[in-house]
Amino acid sequence: MPVNIMRSSAPRVSSFVKDACLPLADTVLADDFESQLDRFYSRGTSDRPMLIDFGAADFVEVAALVNCVATLVQREEQCQPTFIALPSDRRVRDFFKVWRFAEAVLTSTGRNIANFLVSEDQRFIGEPQETYTGQGDALSKLEFDPDWEPGKKTSRNFFEFTTFKDSDAERIGPEGKLASAAREEGKKWTRPLIQQVLEKHLPGGSTKDEVARVVIYEAMSNAVRHPKASVILSVSKFERPGERPGAQSGSLRICLWDDGDGIAFTLMAALREGRPIRAFGLPSFMSDKVYVTIRNFTKTKSEHHIVDQATEITQQVATEPRVLLASLFPGVTRAVRTIVPKVLAFDEAIEGGGEFGNLMDILGGAPGMGLYALTRTVLDQFGGSLFIRSGNYRMLIEMAHDTYRKQHGARYKCKITQYEKHMPSFRGNLLAIQIPVQAQIRS
């Protein structure tokens, strides 16, 4: 791999003025990262150098790391200089290392992490990690395999950043070399050890194989289909109870990021072209209500809506937040017409408008069902939440509390946040899944 190390030209932390820094606190969540980004962009032109300062961090959420990569990619494309100060806490640096953050930066931006590090942190390149030993509970062994060696088909850390790129094509597509990516990633989550950990710690009586079959498979299938994507990153973390400051319970966090066109942007483009984005009319039992709060980034303004999943989405009502939410509804896809295959016996029945044709048309089912299946499993089955960052919005959806259910008949509640105009549109799409952990984990 070509390494272009520019140690001599790397600036020192002290050379950055206050407004050029993203001074991240000890706990770095994705929201904190975005708040700092907002602050940066609100105080000057976007092309000035930026320092992402993890120096004080003692806990970094994986979604924040993904967000950091997305920011680097976006700023690299605009030739905007960006630098990183690594955590001064050795444990957190080891977390970066064992999760292969540097490799994720390299594969996404094409540049070695040394190009982004401030000069005082160049000494950490090649620093051996000593926090993770693979000793202890099953989770420790998933996080670090001391017997691992390069060339093995498995990863050293089950949860580490994995990059999907098609070496033969500029863009990823469902029919290219990454056609089997969802299957391969799903299969990884069926290995005995991760299965056992999920079976033991995730809530509910149903099989935890749903993580591989629905959560991973559908999230990956969705990412592979995003137009103009050239890279997909997946990363996850099983947070032990108490590991995240301020949180008593633990959770499984899975993030997928791609650099393709935004989800809402793609669906709105289809509507603008006069194409429908719903593959079939929803039968009543598949249609639920969502209590939606839309607010601005500073939380000074908010509005509330009850959205029925069955409501038709037309170009006239298709705002970005509305379409982003609709992407999770059953049957919503940008490819309504192209996805249904032409097979004579079946299509004749449908086009004939006969009894069975109508029935199959109503039931539809498959097109646009992936994210719906994912939402049902994450929210309804596991009681988790789904977060999407795309375009000028972020969206968090989870099961509605009893109050919302009784007062508004809503099954889900959703918060959508609009970013300020000075924030550049998010590069690509980030899907972050959170599933709560029910039992104590022995350390």
Next chain:
Amino acid sequence: MHVASFHIQIGAISGLDLTPKQVCFHELMAAKLKQRPNSHSSYGVPVSHYEAVHEPRVLPRRIVEYLRTISTSIPGSTDLCLVDLCSTPYFLLRDPLLLELISGIAEACSSGLCNEFVLLLPKMPGSQGAFRSKLRHLDEITGNQPPVVHLISNDGSVYAYEPGKGEVHRNIGPDYETLRVAAYGDFQTRIERKSVRRLGHFATLHPRSGNLRCRHYSYFIHDCGTEMLQAFQQWWDMNDCAARAILYDLKCNDLMRDVVVAHADGLDIRAERIIDVFSSETLAGQIRPLGPVVVVLDAIESGETLRYYAEDLHSLGIEIADDVFVAVSKHGGHLPDPDVRIGALITRPREPGALTCPQCSLRLPFTGDGPERLSRMRSYDLHYMIADVGWTEEPKLEVPQTVGRQYQWLPNFTEMLKRYGDWIGYKLYWSLVEHGVPEAWFLIHPAEADSSSVCQRIYDSAEDDLSIVSVPRTRIESAQMANNSWNDILESSAGESWADQLRDLRGTAGVVVDIFNGSGSTCKTLIELIKQTGNQPLAYACVVDFNPDWNMPAIDSIQKLALYEWPVPRVLYKES
């Protein structure tokens, strides 16, 4: 009563015929749920990975079409339709596919083709997921005459959906697993299929002296984690193991390490690497009070390593239990400690011992037990195999008579594949995968014993979803005499399985497989066949390439993958 049963293996791009045992299993299932059928139609339904993901309507549509066909030949409707997905890996059964299956059931029911369905699934989907949520509303979907649907998972759990009753949980009885295993084989069958003995120059570090001891073989087991866990759990239960810690040395079998740690986690007991206990007094201190530990190793042969481990652990105050588990047992009943009882995933004969290592004499570097270079075979390994299996003349019936002369001396490939086919098949399969294969692809080969055997070995290394097309040598020769034109031959071969398969596969990528390449003529003819049946040639794979200078027609941009190149081209009658 008429029963229609459909066997679906996602990824199988040509339908897999049901075995008599599977048919029997389906009839017994019908008898359990309704009554013994007096007539039965069974079909293997092809569904490629691509279709499962991008065209999930294809599966229910094919089932409905089969039901329509049955209804034209058998008076009245089918009484019970059994959709058998129980041998497909669960994670491949996407919700969109299962949702479409419900739509297919609704259509079949509304058309009067059948109104009772059984879905055999590897696991029971989540109750709050999209699939079962939709099933609970079957009445709303189908209107007047909703069907009865039974979901049965491999653990014998049953959910029935009957009109007016909603979702009802039942149990089909303890013999379901026995019946299913009788039809599909038990975990041991798959473990054997997925175990590979590699040839190479491997070194074992003597735990005491630090000296290296050479081995010619290294074993590993792949793609059967679930079955390995079943085997280990069964061994643990049968031996009434009560240990509170497992210590392991499983550098060569990371899947076995997963299994051991998963098992320990399930029982809330410790599992650690032996080497870590030796190097960490803290860890040793944590293990010591837990009592005798179960030791799990990659392999056991002389028992020496085990003895040293036992002694070294004893010196740390840790005793080992009499029950020891290994991934590969090759001790042949000669263990120094008669009290030790060995459980194993697989048992293999003891390796022949040698006072000196010929590979060391030749100064060949160690190959290591880790990842190997898949697309190449070392000269030493090929010649070792040949020395072991001997030489023979090329079978006369397999000589391309119209092209060139018979090889008078060839390695005895038949015997080589019997003894080393697991490794050869593994290398060829993964070379092809590394080269890049699409979602759906198939193997095509001349219908001869050795090339059939290679294909079967490649299949063993793959998932259960690779289609294999065997083309009779007589047909290949006819095509060669017609200047590689297959049109007339395909017409006259209609109804022969190879021709039907190729027709069904239309649009799929094909890999030509042969035991060796002598002149390239067979390969060229089969590539033409792939093209002329509307498929796409992808690669040519063989074990030994006796004609490495022969290259594929550049126009097809097909990759040639040979494990070994040995320039002894077939003597041709004339240049072709």
